[in-house]
Amino acid sequence: MEFDERFTDRLPFHDPDEAEQAHAGATASSGDARIGHLQRVPLFSGFNEDELRRVAELSRIVEAPMGTVITQIGEPGDSFFVIIDGMVAVRTPVGAGSQLRPGDFFGEMSLVDGEPRSATIVATTDLRLLIVDRFHFWRLLDETPDLTRRILTILSRRVRHLEQTVNAILHGPSPG
Numbered sequence: 549m550e551f552d553e554r555f556t557d558r559l560p561f562h563d564p565d566e567a568e569q570a571h572a573g574a575t576a577s578s579g580d581a582r583i584g585h586l587q588r589v590p591l592f593s594g595f596n597e598d599e600l601r602r603v604a605e606l607s608r609i610v611e612a613p614m615g616t617v618i619t620q621i622g623e624p625g626d627s628f629f630v631i632i633d634g635m636v637a638v639r640t641p642v643g644a645g646s647q648l649r650p651g652d653f654f655g656e657m658s659l660v661d662g663e664p665r666s667a668t669i670v671a672t673t674d675l676r677l678l679i680v681d682r683f684h685f686w687r688l689l690d691e692t693p694d695l696t697r698r699i700l701t702i703l704s705r706r707v708r709h710l711e712q713t714v715n716a717i718l719h720g721p722s723p724g
C-alpha cells in the first residue's frame with residue numbers, strides 16, 4: 549500500500565484553507581454541512597445544537613483517500629481525530645491492532661501526555677475526519693464535560709482490551 553506523506557501529522561493541519569489548498573484530493577467542509585456530519589457521530593450523540601456548533605467551531609472536517617498515513621508512530625502529534633466516515637487500521641509496537649470505524653477517535657494520547665505518536669494509523673478506506681488541534685482539544689474538553697467522560701470511558705475499555713490481549717498471549721485464551 550502506498551502512503552500519502554502529505555497527510556501525516558507533521559503537515560500544517562491547522563489552517564483549513566491551507567490544508568485545503570495544499571492537499572490535492574482533500575476537501576474541507578464548512579458551516580451547516582459540518583453540523584450535519586457531527587450529528588451522525590455517536591461520540592456526540594445527545595449533544596444539543598449549541599454544543600454541536602461549538603464542536604464545529606473548534607474543529608474542521610477533511611477528506612483523505614485510502615492509504616493515507618494519518619499518524620506515524622514515533623512522530624510528534626498535535627491533532628485529535630474522530631472518524632466520521634471510513635475505517636482506519638491501528639498498528640502499535642505490539643503489532644497490528646484493531647480497525648477503527650465511524651464514531652471512533654484516535655490521536656488523544658500525544659495531546660494528553662506530549663509524547664510521540666504511539667501507533668501508526670492508516671486509512672483503509674477513503675475517510676472523512678473531524679480534526680481538533682492541541683489548543684482547541686483542551687478547550688473542547690473544558691467546554692463539553694460529557695465528551696471528556698465518553699473519551700475516558702473508551703480509553704478505559706482500550707486498556708482493558710489490551711490487558712486481556714496480553715493476558716491471552718501470556719497464559720493462553722481464557723476458557724469460553
Ligand code: CMP
Binds near residue numbers: 625657665666668
Ligand atoms: P496517539 O499516540 O496520539 O496517536 C496514535 C493513536 O493510536 C493513539 O494516540 C491512540 O488514539 C491510538 N491507539 C494507540 N494504541 C491503540 C490501541 N491499542 N487501540 C486503539 N487505538 C490505539
